[in-house]
Amino acid sequence: MSVKTKLSLMISLIVLVLLVLNVILNEYSTRVNLQADTEANMLHMSKQISNSVTQYAKGYRLLETVLEEKLMTASIAAADNLDLQLDQITNEQLQQLAIRVGVTDISLLVREDGEYKVARSSDYRELEAMAPMWNKRSELTKQTIKKRKQVNGHMIQFWTSPVEWTGDESSYVDKWGFYDDGQRSYMISCFVRDYKTSSYGQITGPTSYVSQMIANNPVILEITGFNSVLFGNEPIENMPNAKTAAEMEGRPISFGTYTYREANLDLESVTAAAAGEIIFRQTTVHGREVVKSFIPVKEPSGMVVAIVLDKEPMMSVIEEQRNNLIIISVILLIIVVLCIYWLSDILIRPIRSILWKVNEVSFGRFDNSIEVNRKDELGQLAQRVNAMSKNLGVYMNKLKLAFEENRSMKEYLESFINQTTDAIHVVDLDGRITQVNRAFEQLFEYSSDEALGNMLSLVPEHLMAEEMQTVEWLNSGRLLPARETVRVTKSGEWISVSVTTSPIRDKNGAIRAIASITRDMTSRNKMEELLRRSEKLTTVGQLAAGVAHEIRNPLTTLRGFLQLQLETSKFNSRHVDIMLSELDRINLIVGEFLILAKPQATRFEEKDVRFILGDVISFLDSQAHLCDIIFETNFSTESCRISCEENQLKQVFINVIKNAIEAMPQGGDIKVEIKRGRTGCVMVSITDEGIGIPEEMIPKLGDPFFTGKETGTGLGIMVSQRIIQSHYGTMDIVSKVNIGTKVTISLPMLPEENDEASSSTII
Missing domain, CATH: 3.30.565.10 (Histidine kinase-like ATPase, C-terminal domain)
Structure with missing residues (x-):
């Protein structure tokens, strides 16, 4: 395969890898961005739903407050226009009063046997069929906080019942108010039926908002409002959507549907979201890949909004973008391959010229040169090849001269080795002799035919361990100085020699043979022995003269003191001390002299x-x-x-x-x-x-x-x-x-x- 093809393939492979990495990274980036956008959108939608729920709850409470104020005002007005005694009031009077104070109905209740009964009413149906319902309302009113207020100098109690959605498909709402001032034998109950409240719930309630959001965004599969307090504790039934905020707070599913359910996982997510954590989870429900989000709502407290998104549109966007990138990458790769092949041909042309010149040089033709028309790196390379060719021509001439010189030097060295008086022999690693000179033949009495290729016993038996140690040192790379030892000749004679051993290495530095230069030391040893004897005699003479001189001085002192003792015949202790010190001095000189002269037994x-x-x-x-x-x-x-x-x-x-x-x-x-x-x-x-x-x-x-x-x-x-x-x-x-x-x-x-x-x- 040519360099041009290799270069094209290598660069194309690099571009292919980069394009594949680009597709992978782009898809990964798209997935991450889409997921981040999806989570951001789900969070935004949850906040919108949360705001809708909050606004609906606030509006509903305001509506209830308005109705409650209306009922309270109507009750006070009715009390001002009614007699204190029930017998003095008629149903027709109540009908006119109801119209005047702006309520749907006014009833007067009396308590018998612990239960409320309708005694008078502006609506005859209250007198005939609705009496049992008052008992239920009576129970509801007991759970309502009663308001106390000063009216006309009297303390009254007033409370209302919760709003009830009634009529076909909850087309209107009912609300009752109860008034008791403690002065009458009866209790006033005002009733209001409002047909506009249902439209408020349908327009501003979370159910309407959720339905509109799902209709506008087909990616949303389901939106559910969970009551985190009741969810998981009460069974989930198929019940109609809550009409009021109170109903929303009293159900585990406050609003929306709950079709894509995963009971245990959803319960964990709702619990975590209620604690303040925002949960996003990818899962598969009913064979469909979906993304679920659980986001807490500030008001009403404890509510969690869950949104289920279809993952398929997001995956289709990713797949479409991936396919587009693959198509673009393939087109770019084809264009790059063609361009690279063309550029490679342009770049390889000067290399062909350089290759031609190298082939010329390999055959020993150094005269022809490359024509250089470029100033880039390849042009500089061509110039260097031309210069190298010229230099190689010069070096070849020098090598020829050096070869002749080496041949002459080899002949000279062979002549020197053969003519030297030192015995030289070379042994291989097995101990066989591969080369000897004439001095070796004369010293060891072996001819070259007897020595070459054989293992000769030149080392005495007791020195074999020392010789093996020497070989080990050479193998370890140590340089050994000349050592004096003993060798054995062919006739068995022991001769004193000085041996210098050196390794012979190959081009890789491995030891292939060992060369030994052996010099006969017999004559030199005799001369050294004579010199040592001469030096000993000289040293003995010097020592004798020195000892005689050193001992004569204290002896003279001793002789003088002894003569003085004989002449005076007197004992002088001071003279005796001096004589003893002189004797000690003589003893010291003789002792050190003996140390010097007497051979000492030493153990190293x-x-x-x-x-x-x-x-x-x-x-x-x-x-x-x-x-x-x-x-x-x-x-x-x-x-x-x-x-x-x-x-x-x-x-x-x-x-x-x-x-x-x-x-x-x-x-x-x-x-x-x-x-x-x-x-x-x-x-x-x-x-x-x-x-x-x-x-x-x-x-x-x-x-x-x-x-x-x-x-x-x-x-x-x-x-x-x-x-x-x-x-x-x-x-x-x-x-x-x-x-x-x-x-x-x-x-x-x-x-x-x-x-x-x-x-x-x-x-």
Whole structure:
């Protein structure tokens, strides 16, 4: 597949993914927005219904108040025009009075056997057939709050019954008022029948408003008004819509229908809404997906308005918008694919020229160049390819010259390896010899035919473990210095040699073979032995002269005092003390001389220098306090383990610290520091603030009997240096007069400690 096709497919795939994401996000956004709009509309409609219910309740209460005031005014007027005695009043008089005061009917009630009966009435039907109904109204009036009022100097009681909807399809309402002033033998009841109130309920009531809202909005399936107090406690029956606010408050369904019911879920939603929470719920009822809302109404208290919306129109809008987006996206994708294919062809043209030039270069033809007509990145790339071609031509000529030089160098190195006096041989990882030089044949007495491809026994049996350890160190990446050891020749002769072992790696850095350079050390060892003997004789002569000189002085003193004792024949205790001190001095010189001369049996162990020096400081701390000296220690937090003889190192540290204490007669600070050096060793430095050592005396320190102290022998530094040398370490002394002296002792760390330090440095 060409780059042009790949580029077109990749960009088309990216555009396709973006278009799909656009459709998904657009649909999600549409769903969220429609849901938010739907919830906002439902909330708005619920508020409108709530306002309608509230206004209807307020209007109805105002209507009842107007009727009540009318009945009360008519009752007072009737009482003013009627005789106090029932016998003096006729039904015709009541008919005329009813017309005059503006009521439908006036009845006079008397109480017999605990029940009210109609004694006089402007309507003859009240006298004949309606008497039992007065008993029911009597019970209703007992639940009504009676009003007390001062009229014509008398206290009266007045109350009314609730409004009753009567007539065919509730075409009018009835309301009764009851008047009792306590002066009459009867009670006045005024009755009003109002034909206009029903039209108010039909026009302004919630049922009319809900029906109109459902008719105007086909998405609304149902609107229900719940009485949260009664809903769930009383059975829901198919009853006509409430005509009055009182009926609304006395039913579990105040208004509307309740067809899309989910009893338990609706009860939970109504309860939550009554507590002040607005509930929106998506569900399926009667096989139809709907959205239900439950919103509380402020007045009357405890009422919840529930609206059921059909979800299908909203989903159809979403589906229509999704289909439109898909069609638009497909058209855009086709246009983008065609444009990308055309643009890819334009972009790939200069790349074809560059590809042609690369093919020319791959065949070694560097002369032809690309014609560059562009200044964009591809034009710059073409220029770089032309420059690269020219440079490759130059480099190829240089490589040919370098190849000839390498071939000459290889011949030279082979000649050098064969002509060198050091034996060189290479073994593979299995121990088979793959290459030897002439010096190897001469040293180990094997011919090249005998050595190549074979495993030779060049290492003595007791050194095999050491040789295996060396191979492991090489595999771990360590660089090994030359080491002196023993090898075995073909004839079985043991020879002392110095061996340098190095790994041979491939291009990936893996070890493929091991090269060893072996140098015969027999002659050099003999020369070194002769030099050591010569040095020993020289040292013995120096020591003998020094001991003779040092012992002669106290002996002269002893001889003089003894002659004086013989001549005077007197015992002088002071002379005896001096002679004893001189004998002690002779004993000290001889003891240190024996320490230096007598071979010491040493047993090296693995110890941490920090703990050894810490013990020495603790031992000398009391003496330092007496001399007004303070130790300042700075020990490394890393392990400083070495192979040593602990008591000998303590002797060295004691000698150095005592010298520091004696160099500070006025007191001061002695700084003791231990740290790891960069060369795999432990550095111990002891610095004082004493009188110092003159620069010309420093090279002579360590010579037998050379000292700058009046009571010293000069053997302490010499013994200390010998101990440090036996530990393969060094001792360095730096001093300035009246400033102080710094003694630095370097001791090699254990190999595993050195490996840990190297790995931590690499990490």
